[in-house]
Amino acid sequence: xxxxxxxxxxxxxxxxxxxxxxxxxxxxxxxxxxxxxRTSRRDFLRWTVAGASTFFLxxxxxxxxxxxxxxxxGAFGGEIQISRDAIPPVGAxxxxxxxxxxxxxxxxxxxxxxxxxxxxxxxxVPWNQPSGEFQCPCHGxxxxxxxxxxxxxxxxPLDIMRITTAGEGITVDTGEIIIRSEYDPSQATKI
Numbered sequence: 412x413x414x415x416x417x418x419x420x421x422x423x424x425x426x427x428x429x430x431x432x433x434x435x436x437x438x439x440x441x442x443x444x445x446x447x448x449r450t451s452r453r454d455f456l457r458w459t460v461a462g463a464s465t466f467f468l469x470x471x472x473x474x475x476x477x478x479x480x481x482x483x484x485g486a487f488g489g490e491i492q493i494s495r496d497a498i499p500p501v502g503a504x505x506x507x508x509x510x511x512x513x514x515x516x517x518x519x520x521x522x523x524x525x526x527x528x529x530x531x532x533x534x535x536v537p538w539n540q541p542s543g544e545f546q547c548p549c550h551g552x553x554x555x556x557x558x559x560x561x562x563x564x565x566x567x568p569l570d571i572m573r574i575t576t577a578g579e580g581i582t583v584d585t586g587e588i589i590i591r592s593e594y595d596p597s598q599a600t601k602i
Contacts, residue, residue, distance in 0.1 A: 486510040487585050494580040498522060498602065505538055505556075511585045513572055514538065514545070518556055521599030524572040524583045525558045531565040545569065559594045567592050574600040 491511045498517055499506050505516035507527070514525045525545070529536045534549035544561065545554040552563030559568045568591055573584040581602060591598065 487512050489584075489586055491583045491585060492577065492580060493583060495602070498581065504540055507538070508583070511572075511583055513583060513585065515583070516556055518599060520557070520596040521601040522574055522581065523557065523599050524574050525554075526570040526572060526588050528570070529565060530560075530567055530569060531563070536569065557594045557599075568594055571598055576600065576602060 487510065491508065493508070493515065497506070498515065501517050501519060503517065505514040505525070507514055508524075511524075512527055514527055516523050516525060527535050529547040529549065529552055531547065531550055531552050534547050536545045536547045536552070536554065538544075539546045543556065545558070547553070547563065547565070550564050552565035553561045554565075554569050555561055557568070558571065560566075570588045570590050573587050573589060575582050575584070581600065589598075
């Protein structure tokens with residue numbers, strides 16, 4: 412018991428030293444880990460305005476890009492499958508494919524997919540059944556059954572689209588418009 416009594420004053424001294432040093436140690440540690448000095452009102456407003464401005468500039472740039480980014484609507488620009496039953500017979504009036512923007516016509520040389528846009532100024536060229544020709548209503552360009560210019564201000568024949576045979580029909584590639592200067596029988600696809 413005597414050893415315990417002698418160690419009590421030593422323990423009290425140690426406890427008093429630790430208690431007196433604890434606030435100093437705590438303030439030292441807190442001072443080391445303080446994140447930053449107090450932010451001024453001017454710095455706060457500067458960073459807020461810079462952040463908001465950056466946000467609106469990025470949002471405006473994203474909106475600009477999204478507005479002018481081309482979107483593919485419909486089948487035009489891709490491949491269109493046409494069954495053999497939908498192909499007109501040789502010498503018959505052409506059929507219009509509105510989703511692909513072309514006339515499908517069957518001549519003695521084969522099948523042609525004529526882009527319906529006039530090569531003069533881009534008007535849609537309709538088929539005139541009584542005359543058996545394509546007649547542009549805007550400036551009077553006239554094209555025959557093969558798309559060759561007969562009259563008017565158009566500088567060349569109608570453009571065509573590539574046709575490939577595919578199983579029980581044909582495939583028209585509306586993404587590849589072929590500009591031609593004259594008609595050649597090899598431009599038509601035999602079926």
